[in-house]
Amino acid sequence: MSIEATNLTACQHCRIRDALAHFSSAGELKTTTFISKPISLCEECAKKYLRSAPEQENILVSAQWRADEEHKSVTRQYQIIEDLGNNRIRVKLFKGAGDSISESELIIRKDLVPPNARLIGATFKLIGTPLEIDLIECSAN
Numbered sequence: 001m002s003i004e005a006t007n008l009t010a011c012q013h014c015r016i017r018d019a020l021a022h023f024s025s026a027g028e029l030k031t032t033t034f035i036s037k038p039i040s041l042c043e044e045c046a047k048k049y050l051r052s053a054p055e056q057e058n059i060l061v062s063a064q065w066r067a068d069e070e071h072k073s074v075t076r077q078y079q080i081i082e083d084l085g086n087n088r089i090r091v092k093l094f095k096g097a098g099d100s101i102s103e104s105e106l107i108i109r110k111d112l113v114p115p116n117a118r119l120i121g122a123t124f125k126l127i128g129t130p131l132e133i134d135l136i137e138c139s140a141n
């Protein structure tokens, strides 16, 4: 799912920083037909985009490694706790593995969650670059 940082392009929004995060959508906006067109943004603009973009059926995120970042994937497991409406869901987050699992809760965008895992109580796992996981975990705050 991750793209190697070989051909960095400029952020399509600020046009200053390198575009590290790439978004595309599957499906339609709730009110109008949405033509999916991937957009590539720097980390800062990507976070703003996620906090303000209208709800979509399913946003797909792919993010590259940050400069000088160790190329080590991050694994997270989540459980859906509550649908808060307005494209927000409360999830329980499980970090770590084995005896060192820690639990916390956070609120994320619902349209970032795989459609087949959106029921209350459902669990899903994400494996991605640190930036991919950060974008999802700060998508609604």
Ligand SMILES: [Zn+2]
Binding pocket: 011, 012, 013, 014, 015, 016, 017, 041, 042, 043, 044, 045, 046
């Ligand atoms: Zn930017």
